[in-house]
Each structure stands twice: as structure tokens, then as C-alpha cells.
Amino acid sequence: MAFTGDTHNFFDETEKFVSKVNQNTSIDFVIHVGDLADFGLPKQYLWANTILLKLKAPYFVVVGNHDLVGNGSQAYQEMYGAFNFSFIYAGTKFIYINTNSREFEFNGTVPDINWLGEQLKPKESFTKAVVIFHVPSMDPDFDASLEESFTNTLASYNNVIFCIHGHLHGHAIYRSYNDSIFHVNVYGVENYKFNVIKIVNNQFEVEKVEF
Incomplete structure (x- = not known):
């Protein structure tokens, strides 16, 4: 799987990302961790989608805070569907959840x-x-009153391999709480880097790829 996010208006960088990903035939699908648009404008979604449809692998996206600016909520749902959804692939459930509490x-x-x-x-x-969201739970844009219940729920069945998010534009792998769940912060596309993650049994390997 390849991961990117926070593409906003970085269209040239996104084009280069797509070109690099397409060189890797082992990518099953691509996950975008939110902020396709900068101001939630329909034309921005169309621009982003036009580029991302050039991917040879299918792509999935979770909603970001910038995607919800103005009338972005309606435009996003018309193009991408529900804010919260999931699917199962090769015995792993991929859960996409809206964490943009401030909006x-x-x-x-x-x-x-x-x-x-x-x-x-x-x-x-x-x-x-694997749980995918945009705003991490320790961020001021996340509802602090829900932070404890959110993290407890993630740990409740001991079946989450890792959580992955964007919003911060950098990259890190960390544990924020007293549990065994790793969190992966995905590179923003403007860094000219992205992450490839391979799941092996109940473990995962993270690779940094430059383009």
C-alpha cells in the first residue's frame, strides 16, 4: 500500500507522486489521508481526482479538515461518499473515520x-x-472530550495493527498512549516523499520513498 496526504493545491507534486507510485507494480492500492482540497471547492476535488485517477492502483481517501471548508462537506460526499466507511482486504479491515472535530x-x-x-x-x-483518519487524537483540532474514549475503543479488541493519519505534513511512527498501537503520520506530498507499508502477519513495515 502507498500512502500520501495533504495534497491541497500541490498539483505538480501530486503528479510526480502518481508517476512514482505507478513504477511499483506491487502496490495493491493507495490511501490518501485527507485534505484533497484547500478550500473545499468542487473544482479542487475535480482537479485532484483527475490526477489521482492516473494511478494504476485504486485509491481511497479519508476526509480532511480542509475538505470541509465552506460547502466542502457536500461536494466531498457527492464525489467520495460517506465520511466513515470500511472494507476488508486480505483479512485486514481498513476503517476510515472522520476525526475533524473542529469543523x-x-x-x-x-x-x-x-x-x-x-x-x-x-x-x-x-x-x-488498520484505522485511517486525518486529524490525530492529540491534536487541538480533535475533540478533547472524546480523546480517551477514542483511544480506548481503538485498543478494545487488540486487533488494530496501526493507525495512520495526516494533518501534520511530516512523518513519524510513534506510540502516544499506554497501549501497543503504533500511529503513523504520513508525509504531506509537498515533501516529495511518501510511505509504502507492507503488512506481514500482525506486523507492518514502513518504507520512505522519494520522488
Whole structure:
């Protein structure tokens, strides 16, 4: 899997990212960790999508805070669908959840903790999970009143291999809480770098790729 994010208006950089990813035939799919648009404008989504559709592998995106500016919420959902969704691939459940609390005025509904808990409940169809979001839970843009329940829910079934997010534009692999869950901060595309992650059993390997 290849990961990028925070492409905003970095269209030239995104073109170069796509070109580099397409050179790697082992990429199953690409995950964008949010902020496709800068001001939530429909034309910005169209510009970004035009570039990302050049990927040879399918791509999936989680909503970012900039995607929700102005009428961005409606435009985003018309193009990409629900803010929260999941799918299962090769025994791993990939869970995409909206964590942009500030854009919802810290009203206690974002992120949707109950939905996350239901998604993580063990089933025969998957044995492990990866949780994808834009704003990390220790960030001021995340609803502080939900931070503890969010992190407790992530750890509740001991099946999350790692969480992955954007928003900060840099790259880091870290543990923020007293649990075993790693968090991966994905490079913003303007760094001319992206991450490739391989899942092997219940472990994961992170590679930094320059373009």
C-alpha cells in the first residue's frame, strides 16, 4: 500500500507522486489521508481526482479538515461518499473515520465512537484492522472530550495493527498512549516523499520513498 496526504493545491507534486507510485507494480492500492482540497471547492476535488485517477492502483481517501471548508462537506460526499466507511482486504479491515472535530464545532459526534467500536468488533471475515483518519487524537483540532474514549475503543479488541493519519505534513511512527498501537503520520506530498507499508502477519513495515 502507498500512502500520501495533504495534497491541497500541490498539483505538480501530486503528479510526480502518481508517476512514482505507478513504477511499483506491487502496490495493491493507495490511501490518501485527507485534505484533497484547500478550500473545499468542487473544482479542487475535480482537479485532484483527475490526477489521482492516473494511478494504476485504486485509491481511497479519508476526509480532511480542509475538505470541509465552506460547502466542502457536500461536494466531498457527492464525489467520495460517506465520511466513515470500511472494507476488508486480505483479512485486514481498513476503517476510515472522520476525526475533524473542529469543523463540527466540537459537538461530541466527531469522531463517531460507537460506529468505530462496531467496526472493530471481531468477525470471521477479518483478523486485524488498520484505522485511517486525518486529524490525530492529540491534536487541538480533535475533540478533547472524546480523546480517551477514542483511544480506548481503538485498543478494545487488540486487533488494530496501526493507525495512520495526516494533518501534520511530516512523518513519524510513534506510540502516544499506554497501549501497543503504533500511529503513523504520513508525509504531506509537498515533501516529495511518501510511505509504502507492507503488512506481514500482525506486523507492518514502513518504507520512505522519494520522488
